[in-house]
Amino acid sequence: MKRALAIALLAASCSPRAQDCRALMPITGDAVTIITTPAGTTGCATNVDGISITTELQRDGLHWKPGQTWVDGKPTAPGDVHSAIAAIKARRAIDSGVVAAEAATTATITKAKEAATKLFKRLRR
Secondary structure, eight states: OHHHHHHHHHHHHHSOOHHHHHHHSSSOOSOOEEEEOTTSSEEEEEEETTEEEEEEEEEETTEEEEEEEEETTEEEOGGGHHHHHHHHHHHHHHHHHHHHHHHHHHHHHHHHHHHHHHHHHHHHO
16 A cells, blocks of 8 residues: 555656746746646646647656657657748738738728629619
């Protein structure tokens, strides 16, 4: 019984903590959680401006070290995390600009159709 308790305590002390995540992740948002990574290993996750960042944690003796990092689910080198985030933000800005342009075009076409309909009705009288 004592041995099982000792093993359980040892295993609990070996689990990473949120402080470990903050120290080992290339970038952290407001909340950091311990998760299972896309590779099926233990890691940390956070969101930065709606973009998910996940970093695998690997055992290094009594400590943890960072492993693979994923940005929005795509493997990313730790040194490329900031540029990957910038690229995602740029892509989202372009996408939202396209949506806004499409909406404005649709509104303009609708108004033009309404004006043409009114004009044709006047000409028929």
